[in-house]
Amino acid sequence: MSGKEEILSEVTTKALHKERETVGSPFVENPRMTCREVNVYYGDKKAINNVNIDIARNEVIAMIGPSGCGKSTFLRCLNRMNDTIEGCRVTGDLRLDGMDIHDKNVDVVPLRARVGMVFQKPNPFPKSIFDNVAYGPKIHGLAQNKAELDEIVERSLKKAGLWDEVKDRLTQPGTGLSGGQQQRLCIARAIAVSPEVILMDEPCSALDPIATARIEELIAELRQHYSIVIVTHSMQQAARVSQRTAYFHLGDLIEVGMTDRVFTNPRHQLTEDYITGRFG
Amino acid sequence: MDQPEKNPTIDKVNRGLKRRYRAERRFRILGATAILTALCFLFLLFFSIVSSGYKAFEKTFIQIEVFFDPAEFTNENLAAANFPGLIKASMNSMFPEVTSRKDKKDLYYLISPGASFQLMKQVKNNPALIGQKELIWVAANDDVDMLLKGNIDRTRPESERRISDKQLGWLDTLAHDGKIKKTFNTAFFTSGDSREPELAGIWGATCGSFYTLLITLSLSFPIGVAAAVYLEEFAPKNRWTDIIEVNINNLAAVPSIVYGLLGLAVFINFFGMPRSTPLVGGLVLTLMTLPIIIIASRASLKSVPPSIREAALGIGASKMQMVAHHVLPLALPGMLTGTIIGMAHALGETAPLLMVGMVAFIVDIPHGFTDPATVLPVQIYLWADSPERAFVAKTSAAIMVLLAFLFLMNAAAVLLRKRFEIKW
Ligand SMILES: Nc1ncnc2c1ncn2[C@@H]1O[C@H](COP(=O)(O)OP(=O)(O)OP(=O)(O)O)[C@@H](O)[C@H]1O
Ligand SMILES: [Mg+2]
Numbered sequence: 169m170s171g172k173e174e175i176l177s178e179v180t181t182k183a184l185h186k187e188r189e190t191v192g193s194p195f196v197e198n199p200r201m202t203c204r205e206v207n208v209y210y211g212d213k214k215a216i217n218n219v220n221i222d223i224a225r226n227e228v229i230a231m232i233g234p235s236g237c238g239k240s241t242f243l244r245c246l247n248r249m250n251d252t253i254e255g256c257r258v259t260g261d262l263r264l265d266g267m268d269i270h271d272k273n274v275d276v277v278p279l280r281a282r283v284g285m286v287f288q289k290p291n292p293f294p295k296s297i298f299d300n301v302a303y304g305p306k307i308h309g310l311a312q313n314k315a316e317l318d319e320i321v322e323r324s325l326k327k328a329g330l331w332d333e334v335k336d337r338l339t340q341p342g343t344g345l346s347g348g349q350q351q352r353l354c355i356a357r358a359i360a361v362s363p364e365v366i367l368m369d370e371p372c373s374a375l376d377p378i379a380t381a382r383i384e385e386l387i388a389e390l391r392q393h394y395s396i397v398i399v400t401h402s403m404q405q406a407a408r409v410s411q412r413t414a415y416f417h418l419g420d421l422i423e424v425g426m427t428d429r430v431f432t433n434p435r436h437q438l439t440e441d442y443i444t445g446r447f448g
Numbered sequence: 449m450d451q452p453e454k455n456p457t458i459d460k461v462n463r464g465l466k467r468r469y470r471a472e473r474r475f476r477i478l479g480a481t482a483i484l485t486a487l488c489f490l491f492l493l494f495f496s497i498v499s500s501g502y503k504a505f506e507k508t509f510i511q512i513e514v515f516f517d518p519a520e521f522t523n524e525n526l527a528a529a530n531f532p533g534l535i536k537a538s539m540n541s542m543f544p545e546v547t548s549r550k551d552k553k554d555l556y557y558l559i560s561p562g563a564s565f566q567l568m569k570q571v572k573n574n575p576a577l578i579g580q581k582e583l584i585w586v587a588a589n590d591d592v593d594m595l596l597k598g599n600i601d602r603t604r605p606e607s608e609r610r611i612s613d614k615q616l617g618w619l620d621t622l623a624h625d626g627k628i629k630k631t632f633n634t635a636f637f638t639s640g641d642s643r644e645p646e647l648a649g650i651w652g653a654t655c656g657s658f659y660t661l662l663i664t665l666s667l668s669f670p671i672g673v674a675a676a677v678y679l680e681e682f683a684p685k686n687r688w689t690d691i692i693e694v695n696i697n698n699l700a701a702v703p704s705i706v707y708g709l710l711g712l713a714v715f716i717n718f719f720g721m722p723r724s725t726p727l728v729g730g731l732v733l734t735l736m737t738l739p740i741i742i743i744a745s746r747a748s749l750k751s752v753p754p755s756i757r758e759a760a761l762g763i764g765a766s767k768m769q770m771v772a773h774h775v776l777p778l779a780l781p782g783m784l785t786g787t788i789i790g791m792a793h794a795l796g797e798t799a800p801l802l803m804v805g806m807v808a809f810i811v812d813i814p815h816g817f818t819d820p821a822t823v824l825p826v827q828i829y830l831w832a833d834s835p836e837r838a839f840v841a842k843t844s845a846a847i848m849v850l851l852a853f854l855f856l857m858n859a860a861a862v863l864l865r866k867r868f869e870i871k872w
Contacts, residue, residue, distance in 0.1 A: 247762070249758065249761065249762065252757070252758070252761060254685060276761075276764075277764050277765070277766050278764065279764075280761065280762060280763065280764035281763070281764035284762065284763060285758075285762040285763075287755065287758060287759070287762070289755060291753075291755035291756060291758065291759040292759070293756065293759060293760070293774060294756075294778065303760075303763065303765075303773070304763040304764065307763075307764070307765055307766075307769055307773075308764060354759070357759075357763060358762070358763060360763075361763055361764065
């Protein structure tokens with residue numbers, strides 16, 4: 169590490185509770201996204217407390233932490249899906265390539281085209297497999313004609329590792345696929361619009377080990393082109409797929425660091441308790 | 449061998465089991481009884497309607513011989529020509545022995561007053577008849593019709609029935625000569641209302657209902673769906689939308705006659721729209737059905753899983769695209785169900801239409817939204833109120849037509865729903 173990076177990585181941001189300061193290296197050079205002093209409230213209840221973190225280019229960053237600690241909530245800030253929740257309020261400064269995404273003038277439609285999302289529960293549209301993948305490119309006008317659209321659909325399905333299984337039944341409903349196939353369909357749908365960042369909220373929580381392995385392979389491949397933020401309850405999965413890991417605890421970002429470092433040498437007591445199984 | 453240890457919970461479960469099954473059986477019997485009772489009443493209802501109404505689908509005709517004298521009947525002055533005279537002459541020639549003024553009047557009474565119009569129409573449609581001698585079936589008077597259908601008792605004293613002994617004799621002669629027949633009553637399905645039961649038909653009211661409901665549907669469905677979508681998907685949730693929601697629920701419970709008064713005051717008195725027309729009736733019924741459609745549409749929008757909305761928004765669909773492409777298609781079947789319930793209400797509604805003058809006696813078939821018209825339930829009400837015996841059967845027949853209209857509407861809705869239903 170160069171000296172500059174050293175300094176950056178040692179920065180700890182001020183937090184309300186002294187013992188809940190973010191330790192580790194939340195910031196990177198040339199980040200894709202930056203989050204500063206992010207707070208999220210559900211009504212009066214604070215769900216995210218003063219989080220500062222960067223998301224690098226071409227990295228997979230895993231978010232771990234006990235249930236209810238605010239991982240999903242934070243993830244949803246990154247493409248403003250929290251806007252859709254009644255009573256949810258986000259403060260702070262979130263930027264995508266320097267653009268303030270919570271600015272009033274920012275249009276969420278192109279933002280969500282740039283920051284795609286895969287949800288915990290597979291949620292394909294009750295339409296055909298083809299239409300599921302083609303929907304995003306269609307509404308954003310990414311294809312000039314049918315041939316281009318076909319090509320995008322095929323490419324996305326191939327990237328999601330689903331093409332061989334569904335190429336003969338593209339006109340059948342996407343809801344008729346198995347759970348794992350549906351999740352890969354949702355991934356194909358998300359990458360069909362070529363986003364810059366993909367947010368994945370426990371994408372494998374409903375899948376068997378084989379489907380999980382396939383999706384992990386896919387994540388590794390997608391990393392060549394995208395930044396990926398993945399929420400997971402499986403520390404093995406976090407260790408396998410991510411370069412950096414962020415640990416959340418009751419709305420606070422406790423520790424961020426290189427994944428192998430966090431898992432082998434956690435710096436914060438709470439992180440250590442969690443990954444050694446003493447907590448959560 | 450040692451005894452496997454007894455599980456204490458399973459004993460408790462077993463003890464309660466009988467009671468649980470008993471409760472289930474009781475509920476099943478209760479449910480089956482309720483359905484059976486409902487079916488019995490339904491059957492009773494249909495039976496009473498059909499048994500008293502089926503006779504209205506037959507009509508009695510009397511054959512007369514007429515000569516369209518070219519001197520009297522020319523193409524130009526058909527309207528002024530003496531068609532009643534033609535019928536009288538024909539009757540006279542069939543019964544030359546009838547001479548007194550009173551008897552002749554009684555004899556002519558056997559033929560419906562509408563017969564001369566029938567002749568006029570026939571000549572108008574076929575001028576070649578002029579100069580010909582023709583055998584023509586014309587409608588019999590409603591009392592004759594009733595007699596032949598067994599609703600007038602021959603055995604009662606003459607003073608207590610509407611057909612005299614002499615008239616009975618003439619009718620018997622006609623019947624003997626094969627000059628009386630009963631056939632399917634097409635006129636009932638093709639003509640408008642009339643003071644004469646044998647001429648009265650349901651088509652005018654059916655058209656009126658059709659035009660009225662067309663207005664109602666084409667206004668209340670789009671407005672209702674748009675209002676529901678706005679309230680459910682776009683409107684901020686605050687005090688104002690709460691007030692609106694409460695008031696929509698209240699409106700659904702407002703007695704329909706109040707809508708009639710409102711329509712009278714607003715559409716007719718203030719906007720000066722023509723009274724007794726499907727236009728005004730349709731507007732009034734629109735006001736009445738809107739709350740029903742809005743409430744049903746909101747319920748079906750609410751039942752669309754939020755994950756579909758998230759999926760659409762998550763790949764950058766705008767809110768409008770999310771609604772139009774994903775939410776509406778899923779909610780449409782439920783909306784259609786709500787709409788058909790509202791339309792069925794509207795179809796059977798009488799009270800508010802009385803207030804806007806759709807209760808007028810209207811003979812002509814309406815041909816548009818601004819022609820004076822009446823509707824099926826009002827027609828039923830009018831006929832049920834008429835003194836003539838023959839209108840009793842007409843009333844039941846009109847109810848059957850109303851029910852058929854309803855079934856058709858429901859069938860259309862079911863087909864539409866099938867068409868839009870999305871398999872998960
Ligand atoms: N729509 C909501 N309204 C109110 N409170 C909410 C809402 N969604 C989440 N919360 C609260 O915010 C906190 C964080 O929730 P979040 O869903 O982000 O947790 P999570 O870390 O994703 O948990 P899990 O691992 O179980 O998915 C929780 O205390 C939760 O109760
Ligand atoms: Mg979550």
